[in-house]
Amino acid sequence: MVFMAAVGPEDESSSTAAMGPDLGRLLTRSARGDEAAFAELYDATAARLHGLVVRVVRDRAQSEEVTQEAYLDIWRHCTRFDPSRGSPLAWMLTIAHRKAVDRVRSAEASKAREVTYESTTIEREHDTTLEKVETRLDQQRVRRALDSLTETQRGAVELAYLGGHTHTEVAALLGIPLGTAKTRIRDGLIRLRDTLEVTA
Amino acid sequence: MNPDTHALAGAYAVNAVTDEESRSFEAHLEVCADCRAEVTELRAAAAALAADVELPPPPALRNSVLSAIAQTRQLPPLPVTEPADPTAATAGSTGSRATAGTTDDLATRRRPRLRPWLAAAAAAAVLAVGTLIWSPWNDGPAQLTATEQVLQAPDAQRVEQPMNGSEIAIVRSPARGQAVFVADAMPAAPAGKAYQLWLDLPGRGLVSAGLIPASGAAVTVMLDGDAAAATGAGITLEPAAGSEAPTSDPVALFSFT
Ligand SMILES: [Zn+2]
Numbered sequence: 001m002v003f004m005a006a007v008g009p010e011d012e013s014s015s016t017a018a019m020g021p022d023l024g025r026l027l028t029r030s031a032r033g034d035e036a037a038f039a040e041l042y043d044a045t046a047a048r049l050h051g052l053v054v055r056v057v058r059d060r061a062q063s064e065e066v067t068q069e070a071y072l073d074i075w076r077h078c079t080r081f082d083p084s085r086g087s088p089l090a091w092m093l094t095i096a097h098r099k100a101v102d103r104v105r106s107a108e109a110s111k112a113r114e115v116t117y118e119s120t121t122i123e124r125e126h127d128t129t130l131e132k133v134e135t136r137l138d139q140q141r142v143r144r145a146l147d148s149l150t151e152t153q154r155g156a157v158e159l160a161y162l163g164g165h166t167h168t169e170v171a172a173l174l175g176i177p178l179g180t181a182k183t184r185i186r187d188g189l190i191r192l193r194d195t196l197e198v199t200a
Numbered sequence: 201m202n203p204d205t206h207a208l209a210g211a212y213a214v215n216a217v218t219d220e221e222s223r224s225f226e227a228h229l230e231v232c233a234d235c236r237a238e239v240t241e242l243r244a245a246a247a248a249l250a251a252d253v254e255l256p257p258p259p260a261l262r263n264s265v266l267s268a269i270a271q272t273r274q275l276p277p278l279p280v281t282e283p284a285d286p287t288a289a290t291a292g293s294t295g296s297r298a299t300a301g302t303t304d305d306l307a308t309r310r311r312p313r314l315r316p317w318l319a320a321a322a323a324a325a326v327l328a329v330g331t332l333i334w335s336p337w338n339d340g341p342a343q344l345t346a347t348e349q350v351l352q353a354p355d356a357q358r359v360e361q362p363m364n365g366s367e368i369a370i371v372r373s374p375a376r377g378q379a380v381f382v383a384d385a386m387p388a389a390p391a392g393k394a395y396q397l398w399l400d401l402p403g404r405g406l407v408s409a410g411l412i413p414a415s416g417a418a419v420t421v422m423l424d425g426d427a428a429a430a431t432g433a434g435i436t437l438e439p440a441a442g443s444e445a446p447t448s449d450p451v452a453l454f455s456f457t
Contacts, residue, residue: 033274039266046262051255067257068265075269079277086240093247101215138251145248160216161246162253167211168218179207186210186242193245 020044023088031079038075045089049096056100056164066103070096101164145195152176153188160185205384209235213242224418228384230351231360231367278354347420350380359454363387363435370454372427379409379427386412386419394440395451399425400432409433411442431457 021044029037049070054063073095081091146154152174159170171181205228211217212225229236350356353373360369364387372379381397389395389412397409409423412435423433435452436443 031274031277035266035270038269039262042262042265047254047256048250050257050261051253052250054255055253064257064261068261068268071265072268072272075272076275079274086244087247090244090247093250094243097246098215138248139254142248142252146252157214157246157249160211161214161249165216166218167208167216170216179204182207182211185214185216186207189210189213189242189245192248193241196245196248 023092024083027078027081027088030075031081041074042071045092048089049092052093052162053096053100055162056097057103062103063100066099067096070099073099097161097164104164141196145192148195149188149191153184153191156181156184157188157192206232206235206238209238210242213239214246224384227382227418227420228367230358230371230382231369231384346378347380347422350376350378350422351382351420357456359433359456361452361454363452368435368452370423370433372430372456374428377426377428379423379430379433381412381419381421381423383412383415383419385417386415388414389437389440392440393437394442395435396438396442396446397421397423398434398436398446399423399427399430400434401426401430406434406446408442408444411438431455 021040023041023044026037026041026044030041046067050063050067053066053070054060057063057066070092074092077095081088085091086094149157155174156170159165159173160167163170165173167181167185168178170185171178174181176184205225208217208221208225208228212222217225225235229239350373351371353376355375356371356373358369358371360367362368363383366383366385366387368381368383368386370379370381379399386395394414395412397412398406399409401407407425409425410421412419412421433454433456434446434450436446436448436450438447
């Protein structure tokens with residue numbers, strides 16, 4: 001549904017997405033103080049933002065705080081949203097991701113996270129969420145795009161974006177030189193962009 | 201351009217950088233249109249990954265968010281800025297050369313190098329006008345540093361050009377009367393020397409706007425002096441303590457008009 005906002009409209013497989021609400025219009029109305037529009041915006045995007053936050057932060061209670069902080073920031077800043085600088089959804093996810101990363105990088109939180117990092121598998125998260133969401137097409141597209149990455153690119157991108165790690169940490173986790181992690185993250189994201197034909 | 205600097209665009213787009221790297225890359229973004237476009241695109245590409253990890257928040261969070269926003273004031277919008285009009289910029293710089301020519305005669309007695317500078321200054325004209333906000337999660341002007349306030353000023357003008365493999369720019373806010381020098385990888389000056397900034401002020405000629413801190417890295421520095429009145433700026437290599445007036449040919453020139 002809302003994935004449409006970040007993906008070229010020419011793609012048939014995501015045509016169901018076109019039926020979702022127009023996030024740009026909801027943001028514009030929200031910017032004028034329209035709380036009902038913001039509620040619609042929340043309904044259309046909450047699973048996407050919260051899922052990302054949980055994936056980075058892990059701890060559910062903290063994740064809820066971070067998701068709430070992200071929406072508050074989106075509310076305060078939507079007066080300054082600039083459509084030429086990206087889609088509404090990409091903009092909202094950028095804010096949520098940054099909030100999540102800020103949270104895990106505070107020394108306290110990262111300590112707690114270390115313990116659960118390896119033991120929580122990505123697959124299990126997929127299984128529980130997949131049953132409930134209506135966005136299989138989006139997910140299939142993303143997985144196909146991820147499959148186009150080399151294994152090393154994919155590892156670096158996932159550790160950086162979904163793991164919330166710095167490129168320095170990614171290098172340490174993968175046992176590769178510093179510059180290499182930086183390059184893999186960038187090359188992986190470029191491949192992802194080209195495969196998804198993301199329109200910024 | 202240092203290719204290593206561009207390479208950070210991916211990590212920056214997904215917040216996989218330290219605060220220090222982030223600040224230095226944002227200085228690079230001020231002067232690199234390629235990276236500005238790439239960061240926007242890669243943020244969108246990364247956002248797609250969130251489709252794969254969807255998870256609805258508990259229903260109670262909705263009420264909590266909506267009651268919080270009901271009590272939260274939104275930031276004022278940024279004033280709309282006109283995109284740079286290259287035709288107007290060209291016409292403007294022609295006019296300014298004519299105007300500067302008259303002050304040139306007065307200043308030439310003290311500063312003989314002013315005339316050739318001004319003739320060449322048209323090369324680096326105003327390229328872009330606008331506000332760049334890379335961190336929407338940061339709050340408004342209250343938290344911005346003095347240089348950030350200039351860089352994000354609604355009337356900010358950006359004059360950019362390459363210099364010895366670095367991208368450098370002067371961003372000027374006439375309304376604030378201030379200008380900031382930005383470089384993504386400022387070449388280090390030779391031993392015993394420093395790069396000095398100059399503002400070209402009508403009737404006064406070239407007046408020192410301060411030294412650029414010694415560096416092989418990203419630099420963001422406020423220019424001294426009245427940037428609103430200035431018609432241009434330049435950089436020369438001077439003795440480490442700086443000079444009263446330029447003693448060497450300029451290494452970079454910027455026209456504001
Ligand atoms: Zn660049």
